[in-house]
Amino acid sequence: MYLSKLFIPILKDLPSDEKIKSHQLMLKAGMIKQSAAGIYSWLPLGFKVMKKIEQIVREEQNKIGAQEMLMPTIQSSEIWKESGRYDDYGDEMLRIKDRQGREMLYGPTNEELITEIFRSSVKSYKLLPQMLYHIQWKFRDEIRPRFGVMRCREFYMKDAYSFDLNEEDAKNSYNKMFFSYLNTFNRLELKAIPMSADTGPIGGDLSHEFIILADTGESQIYADKKIFDIRLDNFKNEKLSLDKMRKDFSSIYAVTDEKFNEKEFNSKVSKDNQVKMKGIEVGHIFYFGEKYSSKLNCLIDDQNGKKIAVKMGSYGIGVSRLVGAIIEAKYQNNIMKWPQSISPYEVAIIPNISKNNREYLKKGIEIYNKLKKQNIDALLDDVEENMASKFKKHDLIGIPHQIILGAKSSNDKFEFKEIDKKSELLTLDQILSKLLK
């Protein structure tokens, strides 16, 4: 893409005093635009990042055998009345009357709807276990939406649901998701800590939050630093291995301030290993057994022909929230650096262009076309602007690699820079091999 053609309304000044840096960056870099309180449009740059995150989430869900489907945004109130949550949910639920006067709502979560789909489709234990997921817009009518996409009203979320015959199998499904989540966050180059959590309005008796580290996070975290030594590639998607994985994580102290107890912390974790950090919740998983299946009468025949309520869990990842959370984790000293796996472009080509000298631009176009042939998605900064302004702009855009074409480059060697690192003079072949690795 040529930057001059990209729809990327970069702001010089922020319209108001946005409080957190991800919100500031996303507005400044033209990633999003607010359409109403807590409701955003995703402009091409932000959209691209979100789609890449979504794709990684999807691939890791597919890997553990979850099947993708899609439930609608608008639901009937009836199933929520069956579960008893229609009244419980309060004002955060966006309630709607359609033209016939029927009570509808914009789904804030989907336990009821998936249970209703499952109960009408599956009657026998033979079709278990099942894991279904979708990635869909949801709405929670926050009283005070703030922090951009971090606490907005319309948000994009992956939610998965597991269905099992008994608690043992259900715990195995839970562990698979646990494993999938850690792999997902690894691919996003995030340090994520799973923490035992309260179950809140979803309910149930087993739950973990996944919290990523960021200086500006909303939660205070207390942990034993040994938790960072657990290597995920020591485990496999097999029952015993996953049991061990969850045991290993659970045995190490890690809590948010809600569950924090100073005395316990000091007794369980040696002073040297104590870490106190800030973090952001990006995922939450629940095992709640028969909570919904019994209320909604989601029964299956077990091996003896007896009708029993299916055992369920639910598993959420905030896809749109992750865009903000990753910025909180990766935007340091006014310089953004996207993880390569989700960067909007793989490399930025930044030629020095002036009225009298368009040679570097010419070279830039040449390199751009060569990269394109190798399927490398580059952003060519073909805007006539001084280099200082260009670099400032690219500090916002955050593409992790840059090819800089100016005084330092020769006929066949170009300045190649990874953000945070020293630049090198390399041939195009050397640059290609770095980008393709």
Next chain:
Amino acid sequence: MYLSKLFIPILKDLPSDEKIKSHQLMLKAGMIKQSAAGIYSWLPLGFKVMKKIEQIVREEQNKIGAQEMLMPTIQSSEIWKESGRYDDYGDEMLRIKDRQGREMLYGPTNEELITEIFRSSVKSYKLLPQMLYHIQWKFRDEIRPRFGVMRCREFYMKDAYSFDLNEEDAKNSYNKMFFSYLNTFNRLELKAIPMSADTGPIGGDLSHEFIILADTGESQIYADKKIFDIRLDNFKNEKLSLDKMRKDFSSIYAVTDEKFNEKEFNSKVSKDNQVKMKGIEVGHIFYFGEKYSSKLNCLIDDQNGKKIAVKMGSYGIGVSRLVGAIIEAKYQNNIMKWPQSISPYEVAIIPNISKNNREYLKKGIEIYNKLKKQNIDALLDDVEENMASKFKKHDLIGIPHQIILGAKSSNDKFEFKEIDKKSELLTLDQILSKLLK
């Protein structure tokens, strides 16, 4: 995917008297499930097809330089009051009050919102032309939703918007979309006819519907059969070529019953060339100039520094509707055959399995694994069931190629069948080369 694991609730009987065949098939084959009147969940099989259609639509939009973004589903009423359509839209607009009592709505279309985004981002002719699109859920509160996904309330649609400095450029953007739409429908293996159309509630003075042929279509079409002789690959994405393309199409008689006039038809089209068919609208494009930009004050500086209203068009393709429309076009004599480009799986492996003989299943698994290594997405029918029932089921699922493992197959030759065609005995290598071509 093993069929025994796939979440595909195939129905033996239809719950009620669904009137059209796409609705019947989608329910029977477990592609969708109704969640409320005119609101559907997309189960894995249906979801996969819809996603493949979406991806083709996306690629063809990207090819003409349109940039993808994403607007939210919930909009503020304010911009609709600015355009004057808030009252015009009537009961089809799903109106919502949030917890603060603000008037919101579920977007039925996005002319207002995109204009609002554009006016706050682009101030100069230098950034023109621009084409932006998104693929998002929309809601129209139909008084009588029916025909499954063909006339539902929550539907998935690609809508694009063009912004140009003057009418000539705007017509060029219009022609690009015209070209993109025809390419899209070609890739979906559909015969689509562009027809000059009324502009309806969108407004404007130039508009085409794209209608695909299907015996059970809702619209009556009258055309000169010469329209099928126009070859799209004779044209390029360049101004003069696109001008000629639209002229070529426009010069040939093709209208729906709304504009039909028997006398005109007989005078313009020779008897031999007259075709009368049924069709389904799957796309609609509009050029409406300043209709929204002037009302919403979307002004840019032209080359002389004068502020002028930007010239706009809008361009829709019903992505969820296409799933139904393609079934209407391709489901014949109770046998579905998906176009290969959007088939949920590339090939079905159907072994004959009985209690006493699991040899064919074993062979099927072997073939499945070999195909997987070649990145061929196969569905292995590992269900123990007689072959007649299996074939009946696969007539619904509609995968265009089958590998049948039974009495006819030998140690190294297998029955390979393309739906509608005679089966052949082929080696796996021969099958592979057919599938990979």
